[in-house]
C-alpha cells in the first residue's frame with residue numbers, strides 16, 4: 323500500500339514552470355517525523371578499546387598532507403602506521419596529538435589527530451590506527467598535483483545528522499564510486515538537539531560516517547549545530563566538541579582560526595568560511611578573506627569554490643535572510659574575484675540560484691534587487707542531508723527570479739571538474755536511485771570561459 327502511494331507520487335512527478343524559467347519541483351517528499359536512529363544502531367567496533375570514529379581530512383595547502391583522526395575509549399598512544407600501496411615492506415610510523423574534553427556530565431574518549439605531510443601525489447596509501455590486536459586498517463588516495471586541467475570529483479553533503487534519511491544520503495554517496503573527496507557544508511551530528519547536548523551523539527555520528535570519512539578527505543565547514551554554546555549547562559565556550567574532534571589545516575592558509583581556512587585540491591581552490599564568527603570590517607575573518615582572495619592564481623586553480631553554512635540566496639521561509647549580513651560584507655569580493663560556486667547548508671532543502679548579485683545596494687540609493695551578473699557565483703543550498711529536524715518544505719511563493727531550481731527533498735550532490743573550463747554538477751535525491759540526477763548543470767569556469775551556461779538538463 324505504502325509502495326503504491328509512493329509509485330503514484332513518482333508517476334505524478336510534475337514540474338511547475340514559473341516566469342523567468344524558475345522551477346519549483348513538484349516532487350514533494352512525504353512529510354514524516356525524523357528521528358535519530360537509536361544509539362545502538364552505531365555500535366563501536368569489536369575489540370577492547372578499539373580505534374573508532376576514524377576520519378581524514380586534507381593536512382596541508384596543496385594536497386600532500388593528510389590529518390588522520392580517531393577516538394579510543396581508553397588511553398592509548400595514538401600510533402598510525404602507513405605505507406604506499408604495493409610497498410608493504412616500507413612502513414612508516416607516526417604518533418599523534420591526543421586530547422579529550424568534558425561537556426556537562428559527559429567525558430569524551432581519547433581523541434587522536436595525526437598530521438602526515440610530504441606524501442606522494444595521486445598515490446594510494448594504506449594506514450593502520452591502533453596497535454596489535456585492535457589495529458584497524460583503512461586506505462586513501464592523495465589528490466593529483468595542483469594544476470589547471472586536473473579532473474577531480476567532489477561529493478557535497480550538508481546538515482547530515484543521524485536519522486534513517488541521513489543513512490540513505492550517505493549510503494547513496496558511498497555507492498557512487500566517483501566521489502574522491504567530500505565537501506561537508508556544516509551541521510554534523512545534531513547532538514545539541516538532545517537533552518544536555520548528549521555528546522554520545524558525537525560519537526555515534528563519528529562511527530556512522532566512518533565508512534566514507536576514513537577513506538577520503540572530508541573538508542569540514544562549521545555550522546550552527548557545532549556551536550554547542552550552553553551557558554545553562556555551564557558550557558559557555560563555543561565550538562568545544564567540534565574543535566576537539568575535527569582538526570583542519572588552517573595555519574597552512576595563514577588563518578588564525580580553524581573555523582575559516584582554504585585548501586587547494588587538484589584544480590580547485592576551496593575557501594571555508596564561518597557564518598557564526600565575526601565577519602564585520604576589521605575582524606580576523608574579514609581581514610583573512612580580504613588577503614586570501616587576491617592570492618588565488620586561476621592559472622593554477624581555475625575553480626574557486628566557497629563553503630559556508632548559512633545561505634545568502636535562499637527562498638525558503640526557514641532561516642530566511644539569516645545569511646544577509648554576511649552577504650552585505652563579502653558579496654562584492656565574490657563578484658570581483660569571480661567565485662564559481664558557493665555551497666551553503668542550514669536550510670533543510672535543496673535550491674540552486676541563477677548567477678546573480680546584489681552589490682549595488684547602499685543605504686541611501688534604494689538599489690537593492692538581485693540582478694543577473696555573469697561574474698557572480700551560482701549559490702547552491704544543500705542542507706538536505708536528512709537530519710532530526712526534518713525537511714524545510716515552506717518555499718516563498720512566487721519563486722523569486724534569482725532562484726533557478728528548488729525542491730524539498732533530501733539528497734547529496736556530485737561536482738565533477740573536467741578541466742579548466744567545464745564542470746558537471748548533479749544533485750541526487752534520496753528517493754531515486756543514485757544514477758538519477760534530479761537537478762544538473764554544466765558549470766563554465768568564470769575565469770577561463772565566462773559564458774552563460776546552457777539551460778539546465780533535467
Ligand SMILES: *[C@@H]1O[C@H](CO)[C@@H](O)[C@H](O)[C@H]1NC(C)=O
Pocket residue numbers: 359363364489490493
Ligand atoms: C543504513 O542503510 C543500509 C543500507 O540500506 C543498511 O544496511 C544499514 O543497516 C543502515 N544503517 C543503519 C544504522 O540503520
Ligand SMILES: *[C@@H]1O[C@H](CO)[C@@H](O)[C@H](O)[C@H]1NC(C)=O
Pocket residue numbers: 427428518
Ligand atoms: C547526565 O545527566 C543527565 C540528566 O541528569 C542524566 O540523564 C544522564 O544519565 C547523565 N549522564 C551521565 C554520563 O552521568
Ligand SMILES: *[C@@H]1O[C@H](CO)[C@@H](O)[C@H](O)[C@H]1NC(C)=O
Pocket residue numbers: 684685686687
Ligand atoms: C550610493 O549609491 C548612489 C547611487 O548609485 C551613489 O551615487 C552614491 O555615491 C553611493 N554612496 C556611496 C557612499 O557609495
Ligand SMILES: *[C@@H]1O[C@H](CO)[C@@H](O)[C@H](O)[C@H]1NC(C)=O
Pocket residue numbers: 740741742743744
Ligand atoms: C573540457 O571538458 C569539456 C567537457 O568534457 C569538453 O567538452 C572540452 O572539450 C574540454 N576542453 C578541453 C580544452 O579539453
Ligand SMILES: [Fe+2]
Pocket residue numbers: 481509545546547631667668669
Ligand atoms: Fe544549520
